[in-house]
Amino acid sequence: MDNIQILLAEPVVLVDLLLNGLLVGAIFALAAYGMALVWGVMNIINVAQGEFVLLGGYVTLVLAGQGMNPLWGVPVAALVLFAIGWGLYPVLIKRIVGRDLFTSILATFGISILIQQLCNQVFGADVQTVDTGLGSLLLFDGRVVVSYAKLLAFGLAMWVGLVLWMGLRFTRMGRAIRATAQNARAARVLGVDTGRVYAATYAVNAAVCGAAGALVVMIWTIHPYIGLPYTVRSFMVVVVAGLGNLPGVVIAGLGLGAAENTAGFLLGAEYQVAFVFLLMVAILIWRNWRLSKDRKVLR
């Protein structure tokens, strides 16, 4: 357990781990936010979540290739992905709303394979990344280093989350989305065009993922087959936070980032992902246990 000794000898390392993890967690939270929305409103588990993130990354890559500042990638990727999401709705998603979960998982899985292979054809299988040219922030005599790209990603992720939350809260479409999530039939009776609501929800999800992807390509790397880990992480965050609990999604996302990074340090990088899954199992067991206490009354 040399790693724990390092931690005891230099506790400032923990600050570094937690801080970097938190910043990164904001991006997981963003993708998970979209997934929770689609899941809650449309009862669809969007397996193509990671591929939307991927597409956002490629949009940013193309922009940077044109000599534009990669930061433009965040709004542009969101717009492009919004259009893609909107376009996908009448073609495919419309047909799976209201069907059982298995159908929607299969269909969105199909979308994810399609996007992977298209990206491979268009951009090649190479690892791609965009350099923001931003430096790093040094704290504690340079013993804690945070890159400005990550700080920026955190800020942007929080901002996008806030905009989304405000939109759901205060706009007409936001109210319609919430009404549809509560009871689609009642919403229809009251004159809500649920088809439009579904299309908007799916498109907003794609847009949020696109923004996340733009951030991913600025701090990490992308290639056509990197989508799945983002889907899995989003799924996990949503499962842990619960549907319709958007602040919970943010907290779970940030916590996941910090836990993952610290576990990678303590247990070794090979157990980083394993730890995350174990954590999910533990949380599910704990939640089940808590719920079962309440259930006793009903028995």
Place this chain on the structure above:
Amino acid sequence: MQNFKSIIAGCLVASASLGLAPATQAADEIVLGAAISTTGKYSTNGKHTQNGYDLAVKRINEAGGVKVGDTVYKLRIIYYDDESTPARGAQLADRLINQDGVKFLLGPYSSGLTKAIAPVTEKHKIPMVEGNGASRSLFTQGYKYLFAVLSTSEQYLSSAIDLAAESAKAAGKDPKTLKVAMAFENDPFSQDVRAGVVDDAKRHGMKIVIDDKLPKDLSDMSATLTKVRALRPDVLVISGHARGAATAVRQIAEMKIDVPIVAMTHCDSADVIGKFKDKAEFTLCASQWDRSLTYRDNLFGTAEEYAQLFEKEYGYKPPYQAAESSAAVMTFVDAFTRAKSLDTGKVRDALAATEFQTFYGNIKFDETGKNIAKPMVLYQVLGGEYKVVAPTKWASEKLVYPRPKWSER
């Protein structure tokens, strides 16, 4: 059921009449077969491999062809797309051998695909010369018909350890005091590279302080790098394909990690110079080949002349994946000429006795079929270019040691 059978039978007849029947060999032709990844995750390197094969075939045919005994043959290659999946690769090898009647196979791209195909060629006693499967485990199975022109994976970064020891001595330090940090992806290739590094570090008596296995879907190695900052090793070696190289170069710069020697694999396929500019400076990179090396042959001339021809033909600089593929074709041709026969057994024996120089390097196989005559090359990124710094015999530049600290750049 009866209907189903007749449909199958109908399909078979139809496919036969559509020309899917065995490809017939023209009398004055030697047909080589290859499963290549033109789609899927290896498609980029698959393309380099194919271009390397094609360029060699073109050049050989232009130069008159292959003289086997008294007959002169032209070369031709049948390609199939293995979709970057091992199972498909094995099927295609079977198809090449049993349906197309191919008697000589060129290797696919990647160790994984080669591993899937080798048992098939071995079973049919079909010689395969490959230039893109470096995994050590390919050469511990007792294969008799597999020959690899490239350096195997455990040699990839061991020269970096030697270089660290040399440099430490020159700086008046005992190599035994050096601390080594390692981060390798958890896949067969990278773990082979790791095994080579561990052996060499042991030989020099160095201490391994970090030994991290990076996950397959690696995108973040900040946990490992935080450890590096705390433990201050003298050498940091990393291998995790292009993903690993890109992630490492970016995060070492972002986190301002200072280590005297940083060495990794796949810098060129990750294009770290193009992507990260001066952040990639002073990084050491393992490579199979470089155009500045002084090897030469009668077909292409020098390594530089090969590189120029390749650029003219395909419009980009030849990566080593292309060079080693061309060398694989040349090795076959050399064996055909010496065997004076197209009998697979005789060609196999001729291959085993290969000893010649190509623009890519010297080629001589040991009894397991791997090339033991060509060392790995180590680049250092200097002034935005890859410069060969090791092995010192062919080096064009001197190693900059230690890497300047980030605060002093």
